[in-house]
Amino acid sequence: MNRYHFGIPDEEFIRGKVPITKEEIRTITLSKLRIDTNSVIVDIGAGTGSISVECALLAREGKVYAIEVAEEGIDLINANKKKFSVENLEVIQAKAPLGLEMIQSADRIIIGGSKGNLPQIMEWADKHLSEDGIIAANFIVLENLMTFTELLKNMNYDWQLINVTVARSRSIGGSTMMEGLNPIYIVSARRASRKS
Amino acid sequence: MNRYHFGIPDEEFIRGKVPITKEEIRTITLSKLRIDTNSVIVDIGAGTGSISVECALLAREGKVYAIEVAEEGIDLINANKKKFSVENLEVIQAKAPLGLEMIQSADRIIIGGSKGNLPQIMEWADKHLSEDGIIAANFIVLENLMTFTELLKNMNYDWQLINVTVARSRSIGGSTMMEGLNPIYIVSARRASRKS
């Protein structure tokens, strides 16, 4: 039996029919977050909880809040929380920024889904992100990506966008073929340093 | 000051003129390794030691051996070991599989460079990889990639190849352009389960 610490394969997560962030995208998102062992992390639109669980394993002395509005998602997050024995993961059923009132401050904020609330979520994030805090967001919809980068420009953040395209091999009778996955956009942002 | 635990930006590593594995590739490689807190990890062709350092931070109760033949690389690995305060990282100057004699068993093996010794390295790996152990290798040269997959086929491993293409944004006067990086091949392998 494998005690996972980092790098959990997609198929190890309990997922139902909820789409899961693919491993390669999840791990790059985690990397961009520069997670510390005691980070307080808010995962908005947590879906199956796959990112929340890996965050909780990395920030083992910290705390992770998984925010998700869908009933099915909440059940999956709780199931994965149990499967991977992460005590420092708190599950909140709400449509962000609702449900975030109890969180005083966040070191890292992940936006996996926004349900059309990107401006309101960023307003909350801007108020509650700790100094040197980091926001990371994944996008598959171009219009949402651009809404987010426009918000970042107006709110004075240093940010980077990467586009990640992964192809995975499939072996058929000793022949190796590459199958393309959908390209994903990952934005990571940090409050721009104030000039004094 | 930032105490890094996971997700170190490329520019934080001391690198000299040695090419460094880009962050996105490094982090996916780490993910494919499924590192446990007590893993014993051998990093062959460690270069600047960027992967070795992140391994040592993840396998905090384990041990990492960084194998590198070039003098300049050895200096950089030692400098990065010091910078990131990783005590569980041992640096060995050798052209693998030379220099591996002292290592009884490895849970994870990384091949970042092979200096033409892929068959010999895999012979060593196959003898010393622990049960449920994992090998991960990065390739930019197609011929080396195919040499490696042919070795894996002949040695009865389950393996997966992924091709990762990353583009990073560059902002010019408020306009966002995407700049392509070179695509990288990442192979991860596990000994095929024996049928009894």
Next chain:
Amino acid sequence: MNRYHFGIPDEEFIRGKVPITKEEIRTITLSKLRIDTNSVIVDIGAGTGSISVECALLAREGKVYAIEVAEEGIDLINANKKKFSVENLEVIQAKAPLGLEMIQSADRIIIGGSKGNLPQIMEWADKHLSEDGIIAANFIVLENLMTFTELLKNMNYDWQLINVTVARSRSIGGSTMMEGLNPIYIVSARRASRKS
């Protein structure tokens, strides 16, 4: 000596220091235009004229207008017009939509550069595009891409966006490495069919 008809290598074009649309992108753009032998084609932001020249070779009984504002570009287009002996190519120095007055109707419109005039160019295009006409545009700037797709949505066009990422091999001592080019966005659009 090679008489080119279709598929001109980048290095065959006279280019000076003006960036040229890479062959693979040029050829896909031409394909999306569904060029007929007698098409009337307007190439806005023609740059070096590489796309205009290939259009003129394909639409051999048609006509191509190359619109470019920069002096250096005009010289290059004229030089390439001469080099590839395309009589049916007319060069117009102007910042579109200025300079388009003499063109009554266009079967195909290419937007390679817009100098911030995308709305005005599309206003002209919408008035002068023939029935079943096609517009194709290349983008490297995300903000411009999104401006264009928003215009298309509001003007009732059927459109498709593709993102093309090309890596080219480089051979070093018998080893084959892949070098990534910048990803490019290509949009092709056709007036949406009217429901009667």
Next chain:
Amino acid sequence: MNRYHFGIPDEEFIRGKVPITKEEIRTITLSKLRIDTNSVIVDIGAGTGSISVECALLAREGKVYAIEVAEEGIDLINANKKKFSVENLEVIQAKAPLGLEMIQSADRIIIGGSKGNLPQIMEWADKHLSEDGIIAANFIVLENLMTFTELLKNMNYDWQLINVTVARSRSIGGSTMMEGLNPIYIVSARRASRKS
């Protein structure tokens, strides 16, 4: 009704259940062939005949031979030949290099499929390719790609490999998502110039 000259959409070809080379790959392959109006072209493993048909439209004073072994393919090629009214396309049912005896010389050779006969096909190609002739081949199987490049190395050809990754937009309720296609390898080769 559209009279196609260049740039035929995938859905315009009659295809049955035979996989078709995607438009973007087809058009880049055509570009790499540097087709002249009078080129003699051999398309080996012609599949649905989509590349053969576009070749025949471009080389309108030349001749195209479509070689295909499968009965279903032969029917589709003939159907597409008829649909696009290309008289200069000859269909040969054979498993190459069988069936190529009647072809004295080829200016361009396309390898879309080889049924394991790459060495024999290249032996034929090397004997029958005209001076300044060009070979282009598409691969999805890595092992076949490497077999081909090794043959080219041993036969003294100048060649280039490109890897093309395309993502196409899908619009859902005004939102634009990108869907990844499988990456394809395209090799183009020309006999290396002899040093005298």
